Amino acid sequence: MNQDIHAERILVLDFGSQYTQLIARRVREIGVYCEILPWDVEETRVQGFAPSGVILSGGPESVHEETAQTPRIAAAVLDLAVPVLGICYGMQALAHQLGGVVEPSQTKEFGYAEVRARGHSVLLRDIEDRTNDEGHGLLDVWMSHGDRVAELPAGFKVIASTPAAPIAGIGDDDRGLYGLQFHPEVTHTRQGQRILERFVRSVCGCTGQWTAGNIIDDLVARVRETVGNQNVLLGLSGGVDSSVVAALLHKAIGDQLTCVFVDNGLLRLEEGDEVMRTFARHMGIRVIRVDAEARFLDALAGEADPEAKRKIIGRTFIEVFDEEAGKLDNIQWLAQGTIYPDVIESAGASTGKAHVIKSHHNVGGLPERMNLKLLEPLRELFKDEVRRIGVELGLPAEMVHRHPFPGPGLGVRILGEIHKEYADCLRLADAIFIAELRAAGWYEKTSQAFAVFLPVRSVGVTGDGRRYEWVVALRAVETVDFMTARWAHLPYEFLDHVSRRIINEIEGISRVVYDISGKPPATIEWE
Ligand SMILES: Nc1ncnc2c1ncn2[C@@H]1O[C@H](COP(=O)(O)OP(=O)(O)OP(=O)(O)O)[C@@H](O)[C@H]1O
Numbered sequence: 001m002n003q004d005i006h007a008e009r010i011l012v013l014d015f016g017s018q019y020t021q022l023i024a025r026r027v028r029e030i031g032v033y034c035e036i037l038p039w040d041v042e043e044t045r046v047q048g049f050a051p052s053g054v055i056l057s058g059g060p061e062s063v064h065e066e067t068a069q070t071p072r073i074a075a076a077v078l079d080l081a082v083p084v085l086g087i088c089y090g091m092q093a094l095a096h097q098l099g100g101v102v103e104p105s106q107t108k109e110f111g112y113a114e115v116r117a118r119g120h121s122v123l124l125r126d127i128e129d130r131t132n133d134e135g136h137g138l139l140d141v142w143m144s145h146g147d148r149v150a151e152l153p154a155g156f157k158v159i160a161s162t163p164a165a166p167i168a169g170i171g172d173d174d175r176g177l178y179g180l181q182f183h184p185e186v187t188h189t190r191q192g193q194r195i196l197e198r199f200v201r202s203v204c205g206c207t208g209q210w211t212a213g214n215i216i217d218d219l220v221a222r223v224r225e226t227v228g229n230q231n232v233l234l235g236l237s238g239g240v241d242s243s244v245v246a247a248l249l250h251k252a253i254g255d256q257l258t259c260v261f262v263d264n265g266l267l268r269l270e271e272g273d274e275v276m277r278t279f280a281r282h283m284g285i286r287v288i289r290v291d292a293e294a295r296f297l298d299a300l301a302g303e304a305d306p307e308a309k310r311k312i313i314g315r316t317f318i319e320v321f322d323e324e325a326g327k328l329d330n331i332q333w334l335a336q337g338t339i340y341p342d343v344i345e346s347a348g349a350s351t352g353k354a355h356v357i358k359s360h361h362n363v364g365g366l367p368e369r370m371n372l373k374l375l376e377p378l379r380e381l382f383k384d385e386v387r388r389i390g391v392e393l394g395l396p397a398e399m400v401h402r403h404p405f406p407g408p409g410l411g412v413r414i415l416g417e418i419h420k421e422y423a424d425c426l427r428l429a430d431a432i433f434i435a436e437l438r439a440a441g442w443y444e445k446t447s448q449a450f451a452v453f454l455p456v457r458s459v460g461v462t463g464d465g466r467r468y469e470w471v472v473a474l475r476a477v478e479t480v481d482f483m484t485a486r487w488a489h490l491p492y493e494f495l496d497h498v499s500r501r502i503i504n505e506i507e508g509i510s511r512v513v514y515d516i517s518g519k520p521p522a523t524i525e526w527e
């Protein structure tokens with residue numbers, strides 16, 4: 001048996017920051033397993049988790065406006081006597097609860113700040129972007145706060161300061177307790193990753209067992225133990241997550257795996273052929289292709305509401321999986337490519353702390369009673385870890401680095417009612433856009449790009465003739481975690497070229513528009 005790659009572990013307590021997931025991803029990148037739990041998690045779970053160290057996230061609240069609802073660090077966390085790093089709100093809570101003073105700041109800091117490192121704390125020693133005339137280390141950091149620590153708690157020293165926040169970092173090297181007013185987890189804090197690494201490795205003493213190779217060994221062993229000699233059916237979409245699950249299960253259980261690829265009529269151009277080529281031919285994995293276009297389109301006929309469409313698609317997927325399982329021998333498990341963000345987001349939705357914006361078909365869209373047991377080996381992993389594992393398992397690079405494609409597919413990219421002619425038209429426009437992105441070197445520079453079909457007619461003129469056809473919107477975004485996104489600033493010449501190709505080559509389209517909405521306030525998909 002391989003070593004326990006979960007033995008070294010960091011606990012991230014969530015105080016409601018926009019960046020909590022980012023903290024966890026950074027710790028994983030350092031090679032250490034970690035989990036996110038809400039700040040008010042039961043104390044026994046904190047003890048049971050037995051972390052090597054704890055990171056407290058930022059958050060929107062203010063510790064000086066204390067009410068019963070104000071988030072607090074549970075006594076059990078401090079009683080663990082392991083190192084703690086508080087970030088922003090986390091630092092303020094640490095200072096406040098250990099006897100310091102936190103107050104509203106005269107100057108709020110949002111965005112870039114230059115921080116001066118003070119003294120020689122273990123956390124920041126020798127980490128700097130440059131030095132000032134007196135030889136003090138200077139750091140370029142990213143801040144987002146309106147409160148500040150005004151008085152230190154006993155035993156702490158100031159380890160960083162800015163003009164607006166003279167106490168921008170606190171530390172007690174003896175107890176391994178630290179606080180930073182700035183955010184080391186965001187890339188705008190240039191030395192952020194080194195600071196986190198210092199905390200996780202030097203302060204908490206972790207060595208870094210969480211590597212792609214070790215994760216695969218661990219997953220393979222766990223899958224074999226769970227599944228035994230039963231058979232597994234995997235819903236394979238050709239997307240990143242389920243493709244990595246396919247490769248992993250193939251390695252773990254070989255012929256006990258059968259994949260089912262469902263052509264729901266809402267896929268991209270030639271998607272089905274591509275999936276069959278890659279998996280069945282090149283990798284020797286058994287894949288059944290089910291042509292369910294008519295079934296999905298019938299079930300969706302006349303339905304215009306986005307949530308209703310998602311639910312219909314989710315339900316129809318499961319019906320198809322069940323039917324296919326029934327035709328095979330001894331299938332007990334349905335495998336899916338569910339990943340950690342899906343799990344966190346659905347947990348948020350179920351505790352009532354977050355709104356359900358969209359029911360993702362593979363989590364929120366599942367029926368209450370399932371005939372098959374669920375097998376989701378990637379549910380602890382982030383997308384970038386899934387990609388690294390995919391590479392390690394030998395999947396082709398173009399597959400591992402594909403843009404994500406939502407399970408409901410073109411079903412949420414054709415606004416309102418779905419018709420086959422709309423889907424055919426959209427597939428062509430999407431294929432042109434993606435091919436041009438690839439040719440121009442922009443595919444890799446964007447995180448997700450696609451075309452959207454707008455059921456709006458617009459007048460055009462081609463060859464002196466009048467056209468009265470549909471409108472297509474192009475969308476391209478840059479994002480790290482798909483939680484927030486910036487619209488991609490594609491060059492005008494490029495957009496011009498794509499627009500002309502789409503209108504000239506596709507009969508049903510007379511107009512192309514480009515979506516310039518960020519997330520928030522928009523979402524990435526239009527429905
Ligand atoms: N056309 C399909 N046929 C079979 N299973 C599907 C299909 N579309 C989605 N699924 C199942 O639903 C899961 C969730 O879909 P999702 O799009 O989030 O993941 P993915 O397609 O594997 O990866 P990516 O996020 O990169 O597109 C998939 O992992 C897969 O198990």
Ligand SMILES: O=c1[nH]c(=O)c2[nH+]cn([C@@H]3O[C@H](COP(=O)(O)O)[C@@H](O)[C@H]3O)c2[nH]1
Nearest residue numbers: 359360361404405406407408482523524525
């Ligand atoms: O598998 C999926 N089933 C769904 O129902 C679904 N809805 C959105 N997405 C994808 O999730 C990311 C964030 O999308 P939104 O900003 O539109 O919520 C983007 O990458 C979307 O493509 C889905 N994926």
Ligand SMILES: NC(=O)CC[C@H](N)C(=O)O
Nearest residue numbers: 058059088089145146147
């Ligand atoms: N980003 C944060 O954690 C902010 C903490 C606190 N709400 C402040 O404004 O200072």
Ligand SMILES: [Mg+2]
Nearest residue numbers: 239405406407
């Ligand atoms: Mg997908």
